[in-house]
Amino acid sequence: MKILVCISNVPDTTSKINFTGDNKEFDKNGVQFVINPWDEYALTRAIELKEAKGGSVTVLNVGEADAEPNIRKALAIGADDAIRVNAHPKDAYFVAQQITAIAKEGGYDMILMGKESIDYNGFQVHNMVGEMMGIPSVTPAFKLDMVDDSTARLEREIEGGKEVVEVKLPFVASAQQPMCEPRIPNMRGIMTARTKPLKVVEPAGAEAKSEYVHYSKPEKKSGVKMIDAENAGEVIKLLRNEAKVL
Amino acid sequence: MSVLVFVEGLNGEIKKSSLEAATYGSQVAQAMGTSATAVAIGDVNEAALAKLGEQGISKVLYDSDDRLKQFVADAYVKVIAKAAQQESAKVLVFSNSNIGAAVGSKLAVRLNGSLATNVTELPKMDGGNFIVTRGVFSGKAFADVNLTSDVKIIAVKKNSTDIVSNAGNTATVEKLSADLADADFAAAPKETVMQDTSSGVLLQEAEIVVSGGRGMKGPENWHLIEELAKELGAATACSKPVSDIGWRPHHEHVGQTGITVSPNLYIAAGISGAIQHLAGVNSSKVIVVINKDPEAPFFKAADYGIVGDALEVLPKLIEAAKALDK
Numbered sequence A: 001m002k003i004l005v006c007i008s009n010v011p012d013t014t015s016k017i018n019f020t021g022d023n024k025e026f027d028k029n030g031v032q033f034v035i036n037p038w039d040e041y042a043l044t045r046a047i048e049l050k051e052a053k054g055g056s057v058t059v060l061n062v063g064e065a066d067a068e069p070n071i072r073k074a075l076a077i078g079a080d081d082a083i084r085v086n087a088h089p090k091d092a093y094f095v096a097q098q099i100t101a102i103a104k105e106g107g108y109d110m111i112l113m114g115k116e117s118i119d120y121n122g123f124q125v126h127n128m129v130g131e132m133m134g135i136p137s138v139t140p141a142f143k144l145d146m147v148d149d150s151t152a153r154l155e156r157e158i159e160g161g162k163e164v165v166e167v168k169l170p171f172v173a174s175a176q177q178p179m180c181e182p183r184i185p186n187m188r189g190i191m192t193a194r195t196k197p198l199k200v201v202e203p204a205g206a207e208a209k210s211e212y213v214h215y216s217k218p219e220k221k222s223g224v225k226m227i228d229a230e231n232a233g234e235v236i237k238l239l240r241n242e243a244k245v246l
Numbered sequence B: 001m002s003v004l005v006f007v008e009g010l011n012g013e014i015k016k017s018s019l020e021a022a023t024y025g026s027q028v029a030q031a032m033g034t035s036a037t038a039v040a041i042g043d044v045n046e047a048a049l050a051k052l053g054e055q056g057i058s059k060v061l062y063d064s065d066d067r068l069k070q071f072v073a074d075a076y077v078k079v080i081a082k083a084a085q086q087e088s089a090k091v092l093v094f095s096n097s098n099i100g101a102a103v104g105s106k107l108a109v110r111l112n113g114s115l116a117t118n119v120t121e122l123p124k125m126d127g128g129n130f131i132v133t134r135g136v137f138s139g140k141a142f143a144d145v146n147l148t149s150d151v152k153i154i155a156v157k158k159n160s161t162d163i164v165s166n167a168g169n170t171a172t173v174e175k176l177s178a179d180l181a182d183a184d185f186a187a188a189p190k191e192t193v194m195q196d197t198s199s200g201v202l203l204q205e206a207e208i209v210v211s212g213g214r215g216m217k218g219p220e221n222w223h224l225i226e227e228l229a230k231e232l233g234a235a236t237a238c239s240k241p242v243s244d245i246g247w248r249p250h251h252e253h254v255g256q257t258g259i260t261v262s263p264n265l266y267i268a269a270g271i272s273g274a275i276q277h278l279a280g281v282n283s284s285k286v287i288v289v290i291n292k293d294p295e296a297p298f299f300k301a302a303d304y305g306i307v308g309d310a311l312e313v314l315p316k317l318i319e320a321a322k323a324l325d326k
């Protein structure tokens, strides 16, 4: 089984988010980048399936060279090889087109992604890729197993419930917990990752369909009003009469 | 040229998030000097459809194909694409739900349109620009995005639009048939299982959420969370470790790697307020924090705070909530 796992390079969850250039650009200064947390579920599940069924796991990132440490980390966790499409990812549509181009060429059985990137929070690339390729996209999935060599069984979350879906290979799915327990690299993984192939390819011709023109931050809260624990019930009255949310 | 709104049903009624999308779509239509049409699919009563006039929808297209009662992306996309073509829709509005965002993403490809998900405000239209504001960096920022394609697709963040209800206004309801083939249902779910939400309120749609963390000490104390939720008509939620240890089901876990909620009121008991937890709840309008540690980081993000033992404080809140006239 050939599995493609798409990983996004995102600011660490604890990062302070700032903008530069008249609030027109995200300030990468002092920001630590990590593999998008949801993509770690996709990666680990892909490796587990490979270990059980044989095959290979290729990781793919659309991004600039600064993403390579995290691509290497994915190799250290257990992917076999990696591809980086050397481009500034302008928007989701652009990224989806790049992934589609690679996926079509590689003939993968399964294309796994994370549910959503924690930077641009699009929740869209997987469905776009499914549509571009004309194959099913099952998102967000929290369970993925093979029924037989050509069929997978997934459970996906819907508001207020879940759906059980069976699809033929190839398909796209996005992962969320509790699909698996994400792995962290061990020493041996880190050593072998150095020599695993990381191919850099130039982007396919593609256009973006949106322009990010300005960023802003939410207004700060005016401060917390403390209520004495003895009279904790007071807060209910304040919520009705002052905050007017009850 | 018109605005097309996709409306989802649940148990026959139109979802609250879809009423928000209908309001949003009508307001966009008004600003563009055109009308708003809704396309409804799935588990919704025809009687509920005409009432969409209250949100400013003038016409509702309804596909009553029984197979559409459960979500099948390909079939839904086909129906909405047909409606979009029939109405020459230039703006398509969805709720940013698992269904809405999925269908919106596929339509962006099929209609060659620009898509913005997680949108929090009405578009600004001037000088040929069409700029929407969307939440980015997991609640830590907003971005203004210009949608440059001819067709614009917007998925509106839940609980960011105040629903307009002009009583008495009705929409005309017309049948729509997209001539669906069996092939459109090839990826239909084998099974759909709805959760037994203890409070009966869907977390993603809830206006009030009562949430517990590790400070609740154990599942045996969760009746306090549930009771308060019941009194307030709230949904229940929890922090990640709580669902990891199995005190609560995973579908209740909110935060960076869980569900994002933006209710009017979020009450957190025994939750420290780690940045990854805040990422899922920081756009709540009002936050109440109960924690025995006065230094807990959550207090910095709170509007109201109570320092104390949650197991003693919650009963007081339940008592006060019972005393409210509803």
Ligand SMILES: Cc1cc2nc3c(=O)[nH]c(=O)nc-3n(C[C@H](O)[C@H](O)[C@H](O)COP(=O)(O)OP(=O)(O)OC[C@H]3O[C@@H](n4cnc5c(N)ncnc54)[C@H](O)[C@@H]3O)c2cc1C
Residues within 6 Å of the ligand: A006, A007, A008, A009, A010, A036, A038, A039, A060, A061, A062, A063, A064, A067, A089, A090, A091, A092, A095, A112, A113, A114, A115, A116, A117, A118, A119, A120, A121, A122, A123, A124, A125, A126, A212
């Ligand atoms: C103005 C702007 C500036 C940006 N600058 C940078 C930058 O400097 N560096 C950078 O790395 N990215 C940058 N990005 C790209 C961003 O990280 C995303 O790749 C892209 O915008 C899609 O985000 P999304 O939230 O819509 O993805 P979602 O639809 O939420 O992502 C779903 C899944 O798709 C996959 N995926 C998403 N993006 C990629 C990717 N790039 N490569 C492989 N798989 C992916 C992942 O599995 C992810 O979990 C920028 C985006 C914008 C709009």
Ligand SMILES: Cc1cc2nc3c(=O)[nH]c(=O)nc-3n(C[C@H](O)[C@H](O)[C@H](O)COP(=O)(O)OP(=O)(O)OC[C@H]3O[C@@H](n4cnc5c(N)ncnc54)[C@H](O)[C@@H]3O)c2cc1C
Residues within 6 Å of the ligand: A013, A037, B212, B213, B214, B215, B216, B238, B239, B240, B241, B242, B253, B254, B255, B256, B257, B258, B269, B270, B271, B272, B273, B274, B275, B276, B277, B280, B290, B291, B292, B293, B296, B308, B309, B310, B311
């Ligand atoms: C990549 C990543 C993603 C993550 N995603 C999420 C996520 O989506 N959601 C999430 O919630 N977490 C997430 N986390 C975990 C997060 O960092 C915290 O560990 C977690 O939120 C802590 O949960 P907690 O507040 O319930 O527990 P704790 O941190 O243990 O806090 C318990 C709190 O309860 C208080 N307390 C104790 N006893 C009482 C009492 N009797 N009465 C009142 N208060 C009491 C304590 O003072 C403390 O503040 C993530 C972490 C990482 C690294």
